[in-house]
Amino acid sequence: MPSQRRLLQRRKTYSVSIKSGEHAEQMAFQESESFKEKAKERYKIEAKNSELKHRYGYDVAESSGLLGMQLQGAMALFAVNLKRILKIAD
Template structure:
C-alpha cells in the first residue's frame, strides 16, 4: 500500500512537465560534475563562510571563462 505522498509523487513523475524537465537535467548535472571534479567545488579548501564563497565564485568564474573561450573559438 502506498501513502498519499507516494501516490502524488507517482502521478507527478508521469506528468509531461516532469518528463520534459528530466530530459534537460543531464545538462545541469554535467556542469555540476565538472565544477566538483575538475575545479575543486566538492571540498572546501579554507574555513569560514567567506573562504567557501570565494572558492565557489572562483570555480564558477573559471568554468564560465572556459565556456566563453570555447564558444569564441568555434566562430
C-alpha cells in the same frame, strides 16, 4: 544439513508497499509530461556539476568559514564560465 536447506527452500516472503497520499502525488507527478521534459534536460546540468566538482575543486572546501566557501565557489564558477566564453569566442 540437507533438512535445513529444504526448510529454507519452503519459506516464502511477501512484501506489500503502503503508499501515503504524498507518495501517490509524487508518482502522479512523475508520470506528467512536465516532469518527463525536465528529466530529459537533467543530464546536461549533471554534466556541468560533475565538471565543477572534479576539475575545479567545487566538491571539497579548501578553507574554513562561510566566506571562504563562497569565494571558492565563486572562483570555480568564474573559471568555468570564462573557459566556456573563450571556447565560444574561438
